[in-house]
Amino acid sequence: MATYTVGITSASSVSQYPLTTSATQDIQINDTVSLTVTVGTNTTAQATSLTNETYSVAVFTLLNCTVSPSSNVRSGGTVTVTPVNNNTGYRCEVVITHYHENPVGGSAGTNRQTKTFVLSGSVGVLPVYGLEIFDANGNSRLRYDNRLCKFNSVFTGTLSGQSGTLSVPGIASDGTWGISNQAQNSLVKCFIGTNVIALSQANFGSAGNLYGGNLNYEIIVFRV
């Protein structure tokens, strides 16, 4: 758990203009960033507006992070940025409006200008590759770190003898293949091998099969 310190300042020489100033800080999920944003000024009137005017209170736009405090933050103020979710990006945008006698590109009919400060980076280790698919509403249907549970096959039959095998090309005991025998009263146990499912008859020992069990199998094969 670490706390990073980031300061972003807009140069006073551009106080007449709108400006976006950015910084990058990659962090881990338990880390925080101590962020200070400062608007450079040339005149007393500009500096006074940052201190006194209600329109100079910072406005935050956040993606995958929170800030504290989140209200009444002004130029020169410091907030703590805390990430929300791991293995994705975060972005903290701070907009501060200040007075300028003759702003360029400012709001029409006003003497105000804006400065935008952007802190962004990754939380945790971002993937190198993978596919993410969204639906028409922008919801993620498959994320780059998601595995889809997929159906491979179903085998039904009757085991002949004490053991047998079913051929399943590609299957391996690698934690991604799944099997389950759901046949009624089945005495068939199954195990994942390489390209096969091995079958064996459950051993009843000397008591024998007293319960009406059978050697039928109904094995669902799937992959995650």
Add this chain to the structure above:
Amino acid sequence: MPYGFLSNTDNGYAQIDGENLQLKVLASGTVVPGVIGGSSSDKDSAGNVYYPFTGRSSGWNPNKAAVSIAIPSGYGTKDVFLFAKPSNSNQTTKMIGCLFSTSQGTGYFQITCPEWVSWGSNTVDYKLCAINSDEDENTSYGLRVFTASGGLGFSSNRTNFKGEQFAYGTPNRTMTSTTSTNYGSTVVGPLYFDKPNEKADYYCFLNGCAAYSAWQLVTGGSQQSSFTFNQNTRGIYWYQPYVEFNLSSTPSVKMYSTYSKSLAYGSYLGNAVDLASTRGIVIGIFV
């Protein structure tokens, strides 16, 4: 991979492989789990089940009889994939299993629970899935991937089951006495959630618990000396695999078998018994 489309996650797991098929959600709903039992003689006037069907109306937790839910026409027990999860975290013990009918095409399933687990009015959310090529939503947008045989490998117009982990085995139980509560040495899982903060959204594949009547075949065990041996009833009425949700701060799901507690109505088996067939569970989230 001779055909299709392959995408892997960053850590090398296949997302879409062009060979296997995507599940489609056929039906979903909410139900109170119940014990297996159907005839009117098994129930009191309130619908509580006399368990184990021998006129006993008291005991651990007389539960309602499990509700039968129809499997959509055209599908049988071998075609469907049942997933379920507790609707809320109010339960201390959240164990569920399932019963399938043997009928093909006109079958049904039930969400069941052990006798000793009281669900009260708490419910379980279920989703019944199958394989077909129908879309869930408008197909004018998104991505579809087909296998070489024309099966739907993936569609962004479907609700997906994002599987995380799988485990399989033959759950056993060490019945050193008829009041034993030992799990036995083989518990399938536990499978831990990748996203603990979303624990209420996790479903578990229930087919691995599949039963077709109020008993399951087991192997091993021996007669308890003080009880009359009855090969038709010894223990097997009482031995069934269930999945248990642990929704603590370290949430997980595992599958193991119930035990019989009552001397009068319980197992006649001693020592360890094993389920006679292999079962598997998968956990994940529908999105």
